Amino acid sequence: MQRLLAATSLNPVNGEMNMRKLKLLVVFAISAPALSVVPAAADNGSQDGDRMICKYRQQTGTRFKTKICKTAAQWEAMAEEHRNALKQIVDLPQIKVCGPNGCD
Structure with missing residues (x-):
């Protein structure tokens, strides 16, 4: 037995x-596909800014993510716009001093 x-x-x-x-x-x-190495694409004269990059963004009101694909140059331009907008907001005066005649 x-x-x-x-x-x-x-x-x-x-x-x-x-x-x-x-x-x-x-x-x-499960980990085998993650460990596989993807060979680098041959560079046919394309610049780094022409490379497509896809990112997943969470949308408000849904649990699903949306895939957004742009070139590296477009992502960098969008990031620069966001940095400039944030800098403008941060640089705004927070306290407005009013004189005896009110605020202008």
């Missing part, structure tokens, strides 16, 4: 070992 239990996965010790092996197999199966 002991040999039969030892040979089957009904044995708790052997069952734990099989479960551990199964978990490792699942982890390796």
Whole structure:
């Protein structure tokens, strides 16, 4: 009877070992595509600014993300616009001093 239990996965010790092996197999199966190396595209004279970059953005009111694709130059221009807008907001005076005749 002991040999039969030892040979089957009904044995708790052997069952734990099989479960551990199964978990490792699942982890390796899931991580294998992530570890694969994608070869770099051949540079056919295209500049870095022409490269397409896709990002996922969360939209308000939904749990789904939207995929937005732009060139690297467009993403950089948009980031520069956002930095300038933020700088203008930060540089605004926070306290407005009014004279005896009111605010102008």
